[in-house]
Amino acid sequence: MANPSTPSAQPRLLLGCIADDFTGATDLANNLVRAGMRVVQAIGVPDGPLGADVDAVVVALKSRTIAPAEAVAQSLDALRWLQAQGAQQVYFKYCSTFDSTPQGNIGPVTEALMDALQCDFTIATPAFPDNKRTVFKGYLFAGDVLLNESGMQNHPLTPMTDPNLVRVLQAQCQRKVGLIDHAVVARGAQAIEERIAQLKAEGVSIAVVDAVSNDDLLRMGPALAKLPLLTAGSGVAIGLPANFGLAPSSQASALPPAGGKQAVVSGSCSLATNRQVQDFVQRGGAAMAIDPLRIAQGADVAAEVLSWATPLLDKGPVLVYSTAEAGAVKSVQGQLGAEQAGAMVERTVAAIARGLVERGVHQLVVAGGETSGACVQALGIAQMQIGPQIDPGVPWCHARSDAAPASGLHIALKSGNFGSDDFFTKAFLVLG
């Protein structure tokens, strides 16, 4: 697959991305693919060189809430690997709700990357209007309310009590933080570039940039072309591929042809996933629930599920789920402890996912963020090529796994609240 900007003789990475969590990495990769880039997501920093000819790589870390020094070390490790692949521009991706503690990790990681790249200016904008995250006058809105009224003020790990991102980021940074406000963004790329020059002259090194619409993000794109480092949510990505001469195309999301049997495993207990399980069952799909209490009693639930599923796999997709409503989850957590119950269910669902793939399932949907992490690990997946979108934020991917044949498998990782009610049926139709 030749690409005008990446001569096939010497593949050169256009954009190297570092994401601070797993499903956030997929979200970014999905936006880049939709804007025309061929993208691979790596699970952690790869051991060796990139084995694929792609435009962008997103290295997925789990660095959002770890100690700042450790987040910096992991991010620099990812940067060194991306530089070794020839990355022309670096993108540090964090959450669209700017999830961070007073110590970081957005500020410390940004400054460490700036030091390493000898970069004297970068931006910071979590705006993702498609997901109702907008930034105006430096204030972050989630839906119709300010960040600190959105529920994020009560987040267990990263409570966000100040919606003013200039203040929040300044508290985490040594460098001076400023603002490129909407009046400038609305005037377009040249006005943004002039404002960057002005801020630099004033000693500002990092600017929060307002954006309330995709048009703002697209206007921003050309003004960012020359910056070695960008820091943002996934929204800014939509304006970048055009800087490299790339336009949206179905080629960007092309995956090898899909084959094999089909299954869904779900460890998510979100409202959306509960509706999706119910929808699949109501349509007459073959489905089996996992009872966490039986796992706790020592029953080999994975083996039971696999012997139930094996004869059914020829007839169509099967669904295996621990998904339950809030009351049932609370009751299980009360008996087993929340962390213990979670880890136990994750291990079981991941063992089932692996068993299904070994039994010929090569189209697998996984529901749940943590559950996805456990399944990807159990399947020994190191990287995923990003393909067509099923629903916003959830693409099909193609991956190699030691549980699958050499042709690999197709896998879709759905974080809890994503996807329409018929997601578990619709997903397989997208692969055709």
Ligand code: ADP
């Ligand atoms: P989401 O993306 O919806 O947050 P996750 O997979 O990230 O989904 O988190 C769901 C957590 O709940 C996982 O740790 C999972 O193992 C756990 N879990 C799943 N089903 C149950 C259940 N029936 N009772 C208790 N915990 C459960």
